[in-house]
Amino acid sequence: MDKTVIAKSSTLAFSKPFFDQGLLNRRAVLKSSYAQFLFLMSGADHDQMNRMRSYVTAMCTGWDVEQVKSIVGETLHEIVDPLVFAEAADLIADHKLCGRDVVVVSASGEEIVAPIARALGATHAMATRMVVEDGKYTGEVEFYCYGEGKVHAILELAAREGYSLEHCYAYSDSITDLPMLEAVGHPTAVNPDRGLRREAASRDWPVVTFNKPVSLRDRLPTAPSSAALATTAAVGISALAAGALTYSLLRRFTV
Template structure:
């Protein structure tokens, strides 16, 4: 005789998305160059450098060595910056600079995952207070991002947690253990080979607008390759979408965005110089 049938709950699942060039068409941090110039944090020369860095990033992204140089530079750059000043600038400009560059294909994919019952998690090297409001805009359930140390309302220049490479995968595994995600049934999306550990952590990895190295890896492993090319305002996709209805979000550590905006070009100059220019192009705050 058969025993009683037990109702075994299905394991939870999630879709993990890198942010820059995967969900949005540009670098989330470099995009804030102009607002920070208008707010007096950086000067015109830094804005021009930021524009060039964005151009280079869009052409080929940033490899491991370039990312490490940016991290070292931004640690020095943000030391002593007033958090409240940066918070106010970003709060006023984030919808204007980020909303128009969200990929329509990514927004649709996020909706599909939600309809399938999966959580959506944004995993980004950008600062947490940049990533979290962007995640809220696109309907993400959780975010994993870099966190900086703040003391007495100012940045110390130290990084508490750097969401990059293997540490992204570690954070995903920790979140999966806490939330009960079955990673073998989860999805991940990224454009960069530096996110290979993140893609390897799930059962269904996808390369999105991949750099050359990731495209090669995807081909050798039989991973799907997606092409996103249609940035669109959320208001155009969802007529009822109202920016004013969104809750206010604290942007305490978002100065990291400004830091990378200026630092993004430093790796280019450092190729030709023995030492980087510390603080070049900045105004004292």
């Protein structure tokens, strides 16, 4: 989703409302801003993603789940709408008008991913789930929707919904999503990092650039493009997957 559907890290984009509601302090907001910059410049690799997971779980421990959902719901359109790539909005509409389900697959937390997916008009959303006890995050991860975890989630969904993965489409910017791209018949690299660009070139996968973030409400089209009309009628899954979340990059920043 990040750098594929929206122009920033979805989690980091909510740092200001999280701060306003007392979930983050000023130091964390500064780190988030710096991490956002690094994310846009270079993305994140496997080691950085592992550090991100440790950082995020520690940071969120004790947070009230309903408060997080409320903040995301109240600020979703203000935060996310201007960040959606016009090209991604067009692609989503094209797939839907061709009769395909659209699935958002992201390493971000489901409390953030699910509302964004609904706003995009997606059919399903799969995301990281944290363990919750007494309405609060425990700091443990129930399911990490990353790497092979994304493939596991996609396979389960495909079996449940009757999708044939050879007719499915997947989009990502990150080499960390290589297992997911390999699992479908129509992989595409979007704004790829260096590793994924090399893989795409060696495998002759399409490489596209999205660079026009605009308001989602202004850009969801009502008619399919000529490219969509030329595609097969087979129902597929459009896995609009996350680029690497970058709380892992916060370790590079000190104050």
